Amino acid sequence: xxxxxxxxxxxxxxxxxxxxxxxxxxxxxxxxxxxxxxxxxxxxxxxxxxxxxxxxxxxxxxxxxxxxxxxxxxxxxxxxxxxxxxxxxxxxxxxxxxxxxxxxxxxxxxxxxxxxxxxxxxxxxxxxxxxxxxxxxxxxxxxxxxxxxxxxxxxxxxxxxxxxxxxxxxxxxxxxxxxxxxxxxxxxxxxxxxxxxxxxxxxxxxxxxxxxxxxxxxxxxxxxxxxxxxxxxxxxxxxxxxxxxxxxxxxxxxxxxxxxxxxxxxxxxxxxxxxxxxxxxxxxxxxxxxxxxxxxxxxxxxxxxxxxxxxxxxxxxxxxxxx
Amino acid sequence: xxxxxxxxxxxxxxxxxxxxxxxxxxxxxxxxxxxxxxxxxxxxxxxxxxxxxxxxxxxxxxxxxxxxxxxxxxxxxxxxxxxxxxxxxxxxxxxxxxxxxxxxxxxxxxxxxxxxxxxxxxxxxxxxxxxxxxxxxxxxxxxxxxxxxxxxxxxxxxxxxxxxxxxxxxxxxxxxxxxxxxxxxxxxxxxxxxxxxxxxxxxxxxxxxxxxxxxxxxxxxxxxxxxxxxxxxxxxxxxxxxxxxxxxxxxxxxxxxxxxxxxxxxxxxxxxxxxxx
Numbered sequence: 272x273x274x275x276x277x278x279x280x281x282x283x284x285x286x287x288x289x290x291x292x293x294x295x296x297x298x299x300x301x302x303x304x305x306x307x308x309x310x311x312x313x314x315x316x317x318x319x320x321x322x323x324x325x326x327x328x329x330x331x332x333x334x335x336x337x338x339x340x341x342x343x344x345x346x347x348x349x350x351x352x353x354x355x356x357x358x359x360x361x362x363x364x365x366x367x368x369x370x371x372x373x374x375x376x377x378x379x380x381x382x383x384x385x386x387x388x389x390x391x392x393x394x395x396x397x398x399x400x401x402x403x404x405x406x407x408x409x410x411x412x413x414x415x416x417x418x419x420x421x422x423x424x425x426x427x428x429x430x431x432x433x434x435x436x437x438x439x440x441x442x443x444x445x446x447x448x449x450x451x452x453x454x455x456x457x458x459x460x461x462x463x464x465x466x467x468x469x470x471x472x473x474x475x476x477x478x479x480x481x482x483x484x485x486x487x488x489x490x491x492x493x494x495x496x497x498x499x500x501x502x503x504x505x506x507x508x509x510x511x512x513x514x515x516x517x518x519x520x521x522x523x524x525x526x527x528x529x530x531x532x533x534x535x536x537x538x539x540x541x542x543x544x545x546x547x548x549x550x551x552x553x554x555x556x557x558x559x560x561x562x563x564x565x566x567x568x569x570x571x572x573x574x575x576x577x578x579x580x581x582x583x584x585x586x587x588x589x590x591x592x593x594x
Numbered sequence: 595x596x597x598x599x600x601x602x603x604x605x606x607x608x609x610x611x612x613x614x615x616x617x618x619x620x621x622x623x624x625x626x627x628x629x630x631x632x633x634x635x636x637x638x639x640x641x642x643x644x645x646x647x648x649x650x651x652x653x654x655x656x657x658x659x660x661x662x663x664x665x666x667x668x669x670x671x672x673x674x675x676x677x678x679x680x681x682x683x684x685x686x687x688x689x690x691x692x693x694x695x696x697x698x699x700x701x702x703x704x705x706x707x708x709x710x711x712x713x714x715x716x717x718x719x720x721x722x723x724x725x726x727x728x729x730x731x732x733x734x735x736x737x738x739x740x741x742x743x744x745x746x747x748x749x750x751x752x753x754x755x756x757x758x759x760x761x762x763x764x765x766x767x768x769x770x771x772x773x774x775x776x777x778x779x780x781x782x783x784x785x786x787x788x789x790x791x792x793x794x795x796x797x798x799x800x801x802x803x804x805x806x807x808x809x810x811x812x813x814x815x816x817x818x819x820x821x822x823x824x825x826x827x828x829x830x831x832x833x834x835x836x837x838x839x840x841x842x843x844x845x846x847x848x849x850x851x852x853x854x855x856x857x858x859x860x861x862x863x864x865x866x867x868x869x870x871x
Contacts (some may be wrong), residue, residue: 300732324728324763332721332755339725342659342710345732347725363752364713367722371702 273461273480276417280447281438281474282380284416286311288423289348289378291521294425299378300340302326302333304351307561309440310380312350330355334363334377341373346427349377353395353437357402368433369405376426377402379437382412382473383524384557384565386440391556395437395528396455400529403502409434410501412523414443414476418499421453429455430584433482439524443561455594458505464494467584468512471522472498472531475550478566479522482580492583501534513545518583520548522576527551546586555570596643604811607618608638609867611673612840614686616863619669619854622690625698628837629744630670632775632808636833637674640740641815644822649679652707659710659726661741663719664773665699667850672706680708686834692857696713706850716752719743720770722759727768738822741770746778751786752797760828761800769821770801770830773808777848792832801830808833840867 278492292299293315300322301315307323316323318523326333333349334356340347349356356364356379368375379398386394410428413422419438426434432459451459461476462483471479476497483493494516496508513519519539532549552569568570598604612634619625630755640660641647647657662671669689676683681695688694695706699714710726713719723741740812747753759849760768772792780786789795793803804816814833821829837851838844841863 300729312818322732327762329755329759331752332724332759333719335718335756336725336759337751338711339661339727340729341725342722343729343733344728345729362715363718363721367711367718370712423796430688465604501835537788 272484273446276445278442279416280440280442281413281416281419282311282440284419285378285423285436285438285511286314288420290314290318292424292427293322297428298344298348299346299348300324301348301350302337304328304330304333304355306351310350310352310378312348330359331363334360335367337375338363338367338371338373341375341481346374346376348376348378350380351421352381354393357395357398357435358446361401362523362528365405369391369407372407372432374431374432377433377435379435381438381440382568383439384552384571385443385524385562387562387565388425388559390559394557396526396552396557397455397529398437399436399501399525399531400533403534407432408502411499412437412439412472412501414473415443415447417447417449418453421449421500425453425455437473439474440536444477446477453499453591456500456503456505458508459497459499461496461497462493462495464492465516466492467518467520467587468496468516469492469520469580470498470512470531470535471494471511472501473524475522475524475571478571478573479576482577485573485577486580489581491580493580498531501531504534504538506538508541510536510542512585513543514541518546518587520550520576520579520583522550522571524553524571527530527553546583546584550576552577598642601811604638604642604814607642607677609635610677611638611670613864614683614865615669616674616841616855616860616867618686618689620857620860621687623854625669625690626666626852627854628665628844629667629773629775629846629864631841632659632835632837632839633667633670633742633773634839635809635811636771636814637670639811639818641674641678643815644818645740647738649708652680656737658737659739661711661713661723661726661739662700662715663713663741663794663861664744664747665714668696668700671700675708681706700771716744716747720753720760723768723770724763724765727765729767730767731765735752738748739750739768741768743770743772744778744788745772745774745776745783745789748772748789748792757796757799757801765828766825768828769818770828771828772832773835774832775835777837777846779848779851781848796830801828802826803830803832805832805834808835829836842866
C-alpha cells in the first residue's frame, strides 16, 4: 500500500532531476524561456550558470536552438509551460527536433487544470495528444515528484532521441520512492485487483489508488496501473489487465481525445477489445479556481473515479448474472 | 582548405551544378528550379572554397557547419555536395524518387552524406544555427556555422526571434546568407509582404550586414571572408541573385520558383546555360 510522504509539486522533481543530470553529464545544457523558476530550471541555472542559456519569451526559437545544441553534441533541455512547448512550437518540435531525431529533452510544465487560478490559457490539456503523435518522440507523464525526477534522468539515460516530460505546478501527493524502478515504456502495477482496472497517469495515479483503497471496503477488487510512459506504451500490461479484469477505467488530467484514454483504447481494439471508461477533460477548456475545486468540478478526484468504477462494476455483475 | 581558388575553375563547377539542377529536376518532374539556379554560384563558392570540410569525412569534427534553412533548394545543395566529393554525381538523377537518399527536402535519415539538418519548413534554420553556434562557442570550437535563407523566408516570425537571440548571445561564429532575389511563389516580395528595409532591420537586431553580387564568385568569396573575420557578432550577407540565373528565358520569373523543366525543355535550357559562359 502506498502512503503519502508529503505534498510536493512535480515541477520540483523535474528541477532536481535536471540538476543531478547536470552534475553527472557535462554536455547537458538548459535553455530558459523567461519562466525559469516557475518551471524549476533555476536549480540547474544556479549550479551551472555557464550551461544555462536565456532565450526570452520565444518558444519557437528555443525549440529550434535546442535542435542546434543537439547537433553540437549537447543534450539540451528546453522547458516552458506545456501549452507552449507542445503547441506554440509544434512545427519546430516536429521538424527540427523529431524529424532529425535529436536528443532534445522538452519539459512541459503546468500540465492539467490543477494549474488552478491562471485559467484555461495556461492549463496544458492537449500536450500528450500532440507529442505522442510525433514520430521518434518519447512521452513521459510521471505520477509524482519523486517519479518526475526519475523520468527526467531516464530521458537522458534511457532515451537516445527526443523526449517530452510532463509535470504540474501545484503541490500534489508524493508517494513513490526512488527504489521503485523507472523503466521507459514499462507500466507499473501499483495494486493488484481482479474486478476492474484503473489505468492512470500523472497525479491522477494517486487519486486512482485512493479510489481503489476505498473500494476495498465495498468488496470491489481494483487493479491500479501507472502509465508513466505514454509513448512507447506498455501494451502487455494493458492487454493483461483487460484479459484478467475485463473492464478498464482510464484517468488523466488531459483531454479524453488523444490522451492516455485514447492510447489505451488503441492498444485494446487491436488485441483484446473491452469496455473502456475514460476520465479526463471532456472536450472542453478549463477555468480559474483552486486546483481542488477544479478537480471536483471537472470530475477528476478519487471520488469520481470510484463512482465510475462502481458503475462499471455493476454493469459487469449484471452481465455475468445468469438469467 | 579550399578545393580551388581559381575563379575560372569555380565558374566551370557552377555550370556543371546548374546543368545537373536542370536535368535532375526535369527527371524528377517536380521541384524548385528558380532558387536552385539562383544559388548555384554561392553553393559553388561555399563547397569549393569557403567551407572548411572534408567530403570524404562528412563527420569530421572540425568541419564548418552549413545549415540549409530553405530545404526546397535541395537540388543545388545536392549537386554541390556531389561535385565536391560527398557522393557520386550519378546518384543525383534519383532526386525525389521513391527510395532515394535525395529527398524533395533534405532528410538526413535517408543517409545522404553532408546533410547537417533535415529541413524544409521555412523559418526554422536560423534558430538551429544559433543553437549550434552556441554549442560551438561553449566548447571553443574553431568551426563556423553558415546558414542559408530565402528572402521570402524572412516573413516568418521565428527568423526574428532567432535574429534577436544571435546578437544577444554575441554569436561571432555565425554567418547567415539571404538569397535576395526579390521574389517568392506568389510574386514579388514587395507585393506579397514587404520585407524592406532589410539592412536596417538586421542592424537594429544587432547584426553586421554585408552585401554582394550573388553571381560574382570573387565577390562572394571576399564577402564571406570579411564576414568570417568580423568578430563582434553575427553577420548576414545579402546576396543579390536572380531567380533562374543562367537560363535567360526564365530569369527573374517568379513562376519558376516551384516548377521543374519539362523533359523537352532540357536541351534548350542547357544550351542557354552554356551560352552564358
